[in-house]
Amino acid sequence: MYARVPTINPLFITIFSFEIEGAGVSPVSALEQLYKEVILPRLCAACGACVGNCPYLVKYKGRTVKLDSCSRADGRCYAYCPGANFDPESISQAIFSQPYDTSGLGSFTEVRASRSTSNEILSMAQGGGTVTSLMSMALETGILDAAIVTSAKGSEGFPCGVIATTARAVQESAGSKFVGAHTLDALNLAIERGFTRIGIVGLPCQIRSLRKMQVYDIKDQHLKERVRLVVGLFCNWSFSADEFQSFISKKVGDKKIRKYDVPPPPSNKLIVETDDGAESIALEELKPLIQGACRECSDMTSEFADISVGMYEGRPGWNTLMIRSKTGLDLIETATHVGVIETEQFPEENLNHLRQASLNKKERVSLTKIETGSSQACHD
Numbered sequence: 008m009y010a011r012v013p014t015i016n017p018l019f020i021t022i023f024s025f026e027i028e029g030a031g032v033s034p035v036s037a038l039e040q041l042y043k044e045v046i047l048p049r050l051c052a053a054c055g056a057c058v059g060n061c062p063y064l065v066k067y068k069g070r071t072v073k074l075d076s077c078s079r080a081d082g083r084c085y086a087y088c089p090g091a092n093f094d095p096e097s098i099s100q101a102i103f104s105q106p107y108d109t110s111g112l113g114s115f116t117e118v119r120a121s122r123s124t125s126n127e128i129l130s131m132a133q134g135g136g137t138v139t140s141l142m143s144m145a146l147e148t149g150i151l152d153a154a155i156v157t158s159a160k161g162s163e164g165f166p167c168g169v170i171a172t173t174a175r176a177v178q179e180s181a182g183s184k185f186v187g188a189h190t191l192d193a194l195n196l197a198i199e200r201g202f203t204r205i206g207i208v209g210l211p212c213q214i215r216s217l218r219k220m221q222v223y224d225i226k227d228q229h230l231k232e233r234v235r236l237v238v239g240l241f242c243n244w245s246f247s248a249d250e251f252q253s254f255i256s257k258k259v260g261d262k263k264i265r266k267y268d269v270p271p272p273p274s275n276k277l278i279v280e281t282d283d284g285a286e287s288i289a290l291e292e293l294k295p296l297i298q299g300a301c302r303e304c305s306d307m308t309s310e311f312a313d314i315s316v317g318m319y320e321g322r323p324g325w326n327t328l329m330i331r332s333k334t335g336l337d338l339i340e341t342a343t344h345v346g347v348i349e350t351e352q353f354p355e356e357n358l359n360h361l362r363q364a365s366l367n368k369k370e371r372v373s374l375t376k377i378e379t380g381s382s383q384a385c386h387d
């Protein structure tokens with residue numbers, strides 16, 4: 008007989024209540040559920056949350072692979088996956104103590120234009136270097152003892168999450184890698200290694216997973232207290248790492264890649280900056296390489312982060328910065344006070360444009376779900 012553990016968080020009970028088969032007596036394996044609902048239909052966003060929490064799930068050449076079976080019904084793999092039963096309402100209540108804001112951009116208190124004041128960081132960053140400056144400062148001032156960022160080259164040659172403990176290490180990971188990189192794998196490692204003031208930079212799917220980890224905290228690892236800073240990026244899509252890698256190596260051969268860039272519409276191009284000049288690839292050509300998960304992902308602005316950072320359309324070298332929580336506000340006040348970033352007003356017209364872009368993503372997802380008859384993944 009399947010018995011629920013009485014000490015478990017009520018949100019956790021909500022997750023697993025539907026896992027009881029038939030008359031509610033036989034538990035369903037969390038891993039099998041994850042495999043059936045997320046991995047097999049290629050809805051895995053390669054966030055990395057399940058990797059490192061389970062011996063049977065590993066990353067292999069940019070993909071999440073199931074090595075064996077497991078009968079646990081209460082596995083963290085399914086509970087923390089952003090593609091399985093994400094409930095924006097309960098997460099918003101648990102993190103922001105307020106209902107989920109459905110007006111398009113999630114809850115926020117302020118939007119600013121921002122950029123780094125360091126020319127060195129500006130030269131290595133994707134946009135205005137806001138993220139790299141903030142994470143560097145947070146480590147240097149002791150706000151954090153570890154920052155989880157995403158490096159271009161992991162041991163398998165694919166982008167991956169790393170634990171940075173110095174500003175230099177954060178800076179080595181500056182710039183966008185337009186693939187799912189299993190970043191939360193490094194968070195799991197940082198938790199295991201005992202870091203207590205952890206910050207993370209992640210895509211919206213990764214931030215959703217991280218918030219599930221904090222709210223459900225199945226192994227009672229004090230994740231709400233230990234993960235102190237959550238910096239989300241804007242995101243509309245990312246490529247499947249292995250498919251992108253083989254596509255790009257055919258295009259640019261063994262030229263060293265310095266940076267990828269996606270200029271704002273209407274360019275519709277990916278620019279690959281190499282040692283030998285820049286290559287331009289039509290996004291249309293790259294469309295088949297977009298991860299399946301992105302078709303079902305309705306979060307463009309990392310709605311559950313403390314701060315969210317994206318490009319500033321029409322103003323190169325600057326970022327759009329959304330402040331969502333008291334933690335986020337404190338960080339930005341400190342950063343502007345010590346002068347590592349500068350901020351300016353964000354025009355109302357740009358905010359309206361941002362909201363519309365986010366609503367467009369939500370609408371695209373709703374249409375996809377109607378077309379495919381899917382009821383999984385994000386429900387907002």
Ligand SMILES: Cc1cc2nc3c(=O)[nH]c(=O)nc-3n(C[C@H](O)[C@H](O)[C@H](O)COP(=O)(O)OP(=O)(O)OC[C@H]3O[C@@H](n4cnc5c(N)ncnc54)[C@H](O)[C@@H]3O)c2cc1C
Nearest residue numbers: 132133134135136137138139156157182184242243317318
């Ligand atoms: C896949 C992807 C899609 C994006 N789509 C959009 C978009 O549609 N619109 C928009 O405005 N902005 C988008 N961004 C965000 C944008 O590219 C910049 O990351 C953001 O504006 C911050 O700029 P910055 O100069 O402060 O970044 P930097 O200071 O260069 O810092 C970038 C940070 O992002 C982290 N990072 C890089 N790649 C990844 C990854 N794959 N997964 C997790 N973390 C990563 C790095 O570790 C680094 O800490 C996207 C980013 C990614 C990775």
Ligand code: SF4
Nearest residue numbers: 051052054055057088
């Ligand atoms: S989305 Fe994340 S948690 Fe879900 S299967 Fe993929 S790597 Fe695992």
Ligand code: SF4
Nearest residue numbers: 212242243245301304
């Ligand atoms: S579109 Fe969504 S699922 Fe895809 S990489 Fe971006 S945040 Fe993750």
